[in-house]
Amino acid sequence: MSADHFQITARAGSARAGVLRTAHGTVSTPAFVPLASSATVKSLLPSEVEALDYEMVLGNTFHLFIRPGHERIARLGGLHEFMGWRRPIITDSGGFQVFSMGHGTVAEEIKRSGGGRDSDGRVLSIDERGVGFRSYLDGRDRFMGPEESMEVQAALGSDVALAFDECTPFHVSREYTARSMERTHRWLARCADWKLRSGPREQLLFGIVQGGVYEDLREESARAVAAAPVDGIAIGGSLGREKSQMAEVVDWALRALPEARPRHLLGIGDVDDVVANVRAGVALFDCATPTRLARHGTALVPEPESRWRLDVTSSAASESRDPLIAGCPCPACRDHTRAYLHYLARAKELTGARLLTIHNLTFMAALMSGLREAIRLNRLDEFDAAITSGAAPSWGDGPAY
Amino acid sequence: MSADHFQITARAGSARAGVLRTAHGTVSTPAFVPLASSATVKSLLPSEVEALDYEMVLGNTFHLFIRPGHERIARLGGLHEFMGWRRPIITDSGGFQVFSMGHGTVAEEIKRSGGGRDSDGRVLSIDERGVGFRSYLDGRDRFMGPEESMEVQAALGSDVALAFDECTPFHVSREYTARSMERTHRWLARCADWKLRSGPREQLLFGIVQGGVYEDLREESARAVAAAPVDGIAIGGSLGREKSQMAEVVDWALRALPEARPRHLLGIGDVDDVVANVRAGVALFDCATPTRLARHGTALVPEPESRWRLDVTSSAASESRDPLIAGCPCPACRDHTRAYLHYLARAKELTGARLLTIHNLTFMAALMSGLREAIRLNRLDEFDAAITSGAAPSWGDGPAY
Numbered sequence: 001m002s003a004d005h006f007q008i009t010a011r012a013g014s015a016r017a018g019v020l021r022t023a024h025g026t027v028s029t030p031a032f033v034p035l036a037s038s039a040t041v042k043s044l045l046p047s048e049v050e051a052l053d054y055e056m057v058l059g060n061t062f063h064l065f066i067r068p069g070h071e072r073i074a075r076l077g078g079l080h081e082f083m084g085w086r087r088p089i090i091t092d093s094g095g096f097q098v099f100s101m102g103h104g105t106v107a108e109e110i111k112r113s114g115g116g117r118d119s120d121g122r123v124l125s126i127d128e129r130g131v132g133f134r135s136y137l138d139g140r141d142r143f144m145g146p147e148e149s150m151e152v153q154a155a156l157g158s159d160v161a162l163a164f165d166e167c168t169p170f171h172v173s174r175e176y177t178a179r180s181m182e183r184t185h186r187w188l189a190r191c192a193d194w195k196l197r198s199g200p201r202e203q204l205l206f207g208i209v210q211g212g213v214y215e216d217l218r219e220e221s222a223r224a225v226a227a228a229p230v231d232g233i234a235i236g237g238s239l240g241r242e243k244s245q246m247a248e249v250v251d252w253a254l255r256a257l258p259e260a261r262p263r264h265l266l267g268i269g270d271v272d273d274v275v276a277n278v279r280a281g282v283a284l285f286d287c288a289t290p291t292r293l294a295r296h297g298t299a300l301v302p303e304p305e306s307r308w309r310l311d312v313t314s315s316a317a318s319e320s321r322d323p324l325i326a327g328c329p330c331p332a333c334r335d336h337t338r339a340y341l342h343y344l345a346r347a348k349e350l351t352g353a354r355l356l357t358i359h360n361l362t363f364m365a366a367l368m369s370g371l372r373e374a375i376r377l378n379r380l381d382e383f384d385a386a387i388t389s390g391a392a393p394s395w396g397d398g399p400a401y
Numbered sequence: 402m403s404a405d406h407f408q409i410t411a412r413a414g415s416a417r418a419g420v421l422r423t424a425h426g427t428v429s430t431p432a433f434v435p436l437a438s439s440a441t442v443k444s445l446l447p448s449e450v451e452a453l454d455y456e457m458v459l460g461n462t463f464h465l466f467i468r469p470g471h472e473r474i475a476r477l478g479g480l481h482e483f484m485g486w487r488r489p490i491i492t493d494s495g496g497f498q499v500f501s502m503g504h505g506t507v508a509e510e511i512k513r514s515g516g517g518r519d520s521d522g523r524v525l526s527i528d529e530r531g532v533g534f535r536s537y538l539d540g541r542d543r544f545m546g547p548e549e550s551m552e553v554q555a556a557l558g559s560d561v562a563l564a565f566d567e568c569t570p571f572h573v574s575r576e577y578t579a580r581s582m583e584r585t586h587r588w589l590a591r592c593a594d595w596k597l598r599s600g601p602r603e604q605l606l607f608g609i610v611q612g613g614v615y616e617d618l619r620e621e622s623a624r625a626v627a628a629a630p631v632d633g634i635a636i637g638g639s640l641g642r643e644k645s646q647m648a649e650v651v652d653w654a655l656r657a658l659p660e661a662r663p664r665h666l667l668g669i670g671d672v673d674d675v676v677a678n679v680r681a682g683v684a685l686f687d688c689a690t691p692t693r694l695a696r697h698g699t700a701l702v703p704e705p706e707s708r709w710r711l712d713v714t715s716s717a718a719s720e721s722r723d724p725l726i727a728g729c730p731c732p733a734c735r736d737h738t739r740a741y742l743h744y745l746a747r748a749k750e751l752t753g754a755r756l757l758t759i760h761n762l763t764f765m766a767a768l769m770s771g772l773r774e775a776i777r778l779n780r781l782d783e784f785d786a787a788i789t790s791g792a793a794p795s796w797g798d799g800p801a802y
Contacts, residue, residue: 039744043444043751045732048802068719068744075720076740084736230555318469319476331446335485339477341471343440350444401448401802 005204005231005281006262010376014254014281017375020056020262022088022159023202024080024174024386029283031372032364034092034210035291038063039073039083041361042291043354046085050356051399053365055087056159058286061152062094066137070155078157090264090286091158093149093191096236098123098131098166112185124393128183130164146190161199162234163191165208166268170238177212178189184210185224194228204231206264209253213240218249222256232284233257234264246277254281271300271308271367275384278371290364294356297345299324299332300363302392312356317342329398330362331355337387358399366393406605406632407663407684409666411777415655418776421457421633423489423560424603425481430510430663430684431772433670433765434491435647436692440474440484442762443692444755447486452800453759454766456488457560459687462497462553465734466545471556479558484802491665491687492559494550494592494609497568497637499532500522529584531565555600562600563635564592566609568667571639577644578613585611586625592628605632607665610654612643623657625653633685634658635665648677655682666676672709672768674702676785677773691765695757698746700725700733703793713757718743730799731763732756759800767794 010017034041034049041049049057059079064070071318072080079089080294102123130145144152149164158171165184166251167178188207195205207225213218225233235253250265257263262283268274269287277285290300297313301324302345310317310324320338328334332355370393374383379397387393411418421428435442435450438461442450450458460480465471477483480490503524522537531546545553550565566585568577589608596606597740608626612618626634640647651666658664664682669675670688677685691701698714702725711718711725721739729735733756734740745753771794775784788794 038748038750039584039741040750040752043755045752045756045802046736047732067748072720072740076722082738082744084741318475321477331448335447337477337483339441339473340483340485343483347439347468349439349441351441351446351755354444354752354755355446375580401446 006260008259012375012378012380013279015375015380015388016259016281016283017372018262020088020283022204024086024088024159025055027088027284028372029055029277030368030375031284032274032290032292032368033058033284033286034361034364035060035286035288036083036085036089037092037288039079040069041357043350043357044294044361045082048401049085049361049401050087051401052361053369053396054361057085057087057089059089059091059156059337060089060094060097061149061156062097062144064156065094065152066135066142066401070152070158074155074157078155078246088159089156089294090160090284091153091156091162092208092286093162094144095149095165095208096267098133098144099126099166101133102126102131104215128186128380131275146187147194149193150194150199154198154203157200158203158296160204160206161191161195162230163188163205163207163230165210165236168210168212168237168305168321170213170241174212174214174217177210177214178217180220181212181217184208185221188225188228188230191322196229205233206230208234208236208266210237211253212238213245213249215252217287218252219256222253226257226261230261232262236266243273246273247280250280250282252275272388274367275371275387278375279380279384290360291357293354294360297352297356299341299356300360302387302390304388304390312338312341313345324359325363325392327392327395328359328362330359331399331401332359334398347370362395362398363393366395369396370394375387402412407661409660413776413779413781414680416680416776416788417660417682417684418773419663419684421489421684423605425487425489425560426456428489428685429773431679431769431776432457432685433675433691433769434687435762435765436461436686436687436689437484437486437490438493438689439468440480442758443696444758445750445762449759449800449802450486450487450762451488452802453598453762454770454797455762458486458488458490459491460490460492460559461495461498462492462550462557462558463545465497465557466495466553467543471553474558477560479556481558488562488628491561491607491685492554492563493687494563494565495545495553496550496566496609497668499545500527500567502534503527503532506601523562523617529587530537537765548595549590551592551595551600555604558601559604561607562592562596562635564589564606564608564631566611567636569611569613569638573613575615577612577617578611578615582611582618582622585609586622589626589631591630596599597630607631607633607635607729609635609637609667611638612654613639614646614650616653620657621655623654627658627662631662633663633665635667637667638682640669644674647674651678651681651683670765673705673789675768676772676788679776680785691761692758695716695761696754698753698757700742701756701761702726703788703791705789705791706743713742714746725760726793728793728796729760729763730796731760732800732802733760743775761801763796764794769797770797
């Protein structure tokens, strides 16, 4: 456990603004962390992600373990050097991906998947040691447990490692959820032990709260994780079938957590969810949605009634000379029309995926910047009201390209 | 025929440096023209293509006719406005694409294809009027002849239109080649008539020399095209089965052409071919190769023995911390290793296609800049000798991103 790695700089109700210090620099929180699951924020260069004002990206232990392999990345100088990203990196533990091969693919359970090809693989065994599975890439039998996950994350050299957990899906029983949670706690202890013995000194470790949609289990899990030698605490697993349940489930976990350590809400990235959970005290979010939606032709727009989504492939956009959002400084809005983006998305052109990725990440960066400022100015009520009634965030200068 | 649209500014042997003036600005020649067949240089923003020092791109009449349709592009303000590219555009006539559906797909004949999906369509009829075909997109019966091609190109509003031609493939007989060439000449007359009656005043028209690998036919075609009211002259069709035949075939055409008008060699873009044909007097080149190779994991490098190609997907690159080319200022070389590019290409990551596209276009831009300078300085022999013995071109500053 590293001292002084997280400072709270402002408070507004339960919301906190802060600074996370890592070996590769600082991250101002609350922050949205774009996925670089496969060692790239898909379609963007590292310099472009920096220019979009992101301070941290998320790499995926599972995907990088499969390809190109953590040993190779280590030989090439670690993940930062490998991908040319000099700022902080957090790595997912791989738990979600290996288990999602076994748990089926109910859409809402895939919220943390970075790959989309997991279903080609297959779980061969799950026991106390970890998970055996068949690689989606080459059909080889592979194994990942807490020690293997930590070893991979150490080889990658990420600034923040996540403990290996089972991300319990929604459809399993309370009994399964409880047993799984207890195993996740034992795995956390093994991750912490491995780190103490063999981990890179500067790597932070976040534990993950599980417990599904059960109040007592969430509280129990939060206390157990908080009692472990962890530098931050992530909240994972099912947050309910309905969005409305999320606030309750997150609150069960948060109220049992110490204030001093940063909280990371795994796999959540819808605009209203981010605003609500920042208000509840969450510091970090990662989510595939903004970038994945972009690659499938959906842009983030200030329209709460459509969940902040605009499908540019729909025929409504086909002859529109309007920008996605008037005033947005990103190149998609500054230089192009909805009609062009519609055409590119329909034709599955790389340039379309790229423009919408830049736009959606510009939107998320502006949202997070606005949230940080609203906390500093203690104007979170007004900010929340504006955003949830359809105002665009303040854009700032936008990326310099 | 527009007066003064092409000025020769320097000569070195048969090579000429010049300036082509169009409604959207000037193009310094000799120039390589990247393909924006489907209204985008795949994976790049227009501002990025500009930053790479390109002054003109090539749009494809056939692909844009099929999707999104020239009427829509016209309603949206024309192709420049539609794609956000403010500099000159030349449009291919669509002849190559509609005929390639009927002529089969011998690899070397596809050199001018921008799409790669032509084979899903099918030619229904070829006669004096033009070509009937089934759309690869929606199976609709469509028709394109000289007037239709000119009408589409007028609607697109390109700066340079190419006349509708049959790009005769290598495997057909002399008799077929001769009859096809004569029809291409009649089609050129109809294109010129259409332009005179209905074309945008500022659009330039280039005719296309055909005649296959037959000396008398090439000469006849060159004279016929030169005698037509055209602003420039393109050389199309088969240039031989072997590269060694290209110089001879191009020379048959060039020696019958007036010096005053720019010559465009269609679909040629290999480094040695570009150098040789600039020396022969060619002003403009377009070719899918640099950008298509990039999307399939091949980088341009100063290695004549491998045809200036490096397959980064090969295992030799898997752990190399070297850049593609030391000294190249592009972001792929400046910020990344061969090992990372290898990984991205193997994983078919968009970022890999993008980095290699930027690199290959940086290489071609530096090559063309070097050729223009060598003509101005009358040092073409030295430049040719250096490049063909494996020197890298002078890089300049590279793109500002």
